[in-house]
Amino acid sequence: MGFDRPMTDALLLDPPTQASLIRAVAEQRDRDAFGRLFRYFAPRVKAYLLRLGSDDGAAEEIAQEAMVTVWRKAGTFDPSQASVSTWVFTIARNKRIDGLRRTRRPELDPEDPALRPEAGPAADRLFDASQRDERLRQALKLLPEEQAEVVRLAFFEDKAHAAIADETDLPLGTVKSRLRLALTRLRRALAAEGIDQV
Amino acid sequence: MMMSKHSAPDELILAHATGWLNEPLSLLVETHAALNEESRERLHEMEAIGGVLLDELEPAALREDALDAVLNRIDDAALHDAADGEPDALAAPARPRGVPRDGLELPATLRRYVGEDVSALNWRPLMRGVSEAEIEVGDGGRARLMRIEAGTMVPRHSHRGQEATLVLSGAYRDGELVFAPGDVQLADPEVDHRPQAIGDTPCLCLVVTDAPLRLTGPVGRLLNPFIKL
Secondary structure: OOOHHHHHHHOOOOHHHHHHHHHHHHHHOOHHHHHHHHHHHHHHHHHHHHHOOOOHHHHHHHHHHHHHHHHHHHHHOOOOOOOHHHHHHHHHHHHHHHHHHOOOOOOOOOOOOOOOOOOOOOOOOOOOHHHHHHHHHHHHHHOOHHHHHHHHHHHHOOHHHHHHHHHHOOOHHHHHHHHHHHHHHHHHHHHHHHHHHO | OEOOOOOOOHHHHHHHHOOOOOHHHHHHHHHHHHHOHHHHHHHHHHHHHHHHHHHOOOOOOOOOOHHHHHHHHHHHHHHHHHHHOOOOOOOOOOOOOOOOOOOOOOOHHHHHHHOOOHHHOOEEEEEOOEEEEEEOOOOOOEEEEEEEOOOOEOOOEOOOOOEEEEEEEOEEEEOOEEEOOOOEEEEOOOOOEOOEEEOOOOEEEEEEEOOOOOOOHHHHHHOOOOOOO
């Protein structure tokens, strides 16, 4: 039950729509827009927390807290810096840490006048945040499975995965070099796509 | 003498992006990212990977009343803000305006920990020309500001634990390497070093030590930037 039906609709929430919904929340405090964002992101945020080992109750609670933050901070979302998915990911990640620590977490302030060089659309950046996401998505698909797996583990490791890695008995050096290869490939994909655009 | 930038390694930035660093090292990475555009870009790229992976997760069912519960919390928070006289809950986090009292241009991330005047912190001398002030941080590890007067050389030393240093102002030399604002130096117990403040101004650094990294399992250890392979 629950979100069976709305989920179908939510699956079709493409990045430009997500960004316009965030804008509607920020500028008009639009509850319908928020509802659509909620149906798309809250179940994914909860899934992220479950992957990291939270029990169902804690995952639900943190997912709800994260969505409250999405509402409250919608006005600080900057589409030139991050896609909505990336922004929500950082909120969920930070909420999870807050929950574990009950302490503050250092956060980069994109408007900080001390940023060097000053923030703003980087002159050499050839694509915006949602284009970057799309290229990353494609590049992740093209990674050899063994490399894609260590990237996923880096973000979503839980006890189960550590156990799997222990079982497979992969030498640490192998895992580390796979991760380096993956990062190099992802960066190269971003750079190459950028050059194609020129 | 090398003048190249000393950026944080991928492992350290990735450990921060994925949420596996403790608070003192997170503070160091965020402050470094504010001062080093290339590292900031790497951090944003890694967070974008997190966003893409979040998108692709199989959604988990929420409680049926979850959206209503969240809307109620939003309403309660709005009432609370109105009662507190807060103009707008949307406002960006408080950021000190204008020139800070100590005249130093430090990233806002760090300012939230050290306040508007670093000279007002509880400084204690370590030796002639070197003093330190503890910064209150949450879980694990220890963070401090260290101030080395211009020209002072810290005697050769090694560390009992691991140490990460971020230059905030001024510069120091360690052997052939020069560390300028935004630069990071990682040292483990085997590293034997003797930094010397260079230039005309004192060198101010953020130093994180003895941080037991909250990292477990093969992938966790993999993200530990101090483990060399």
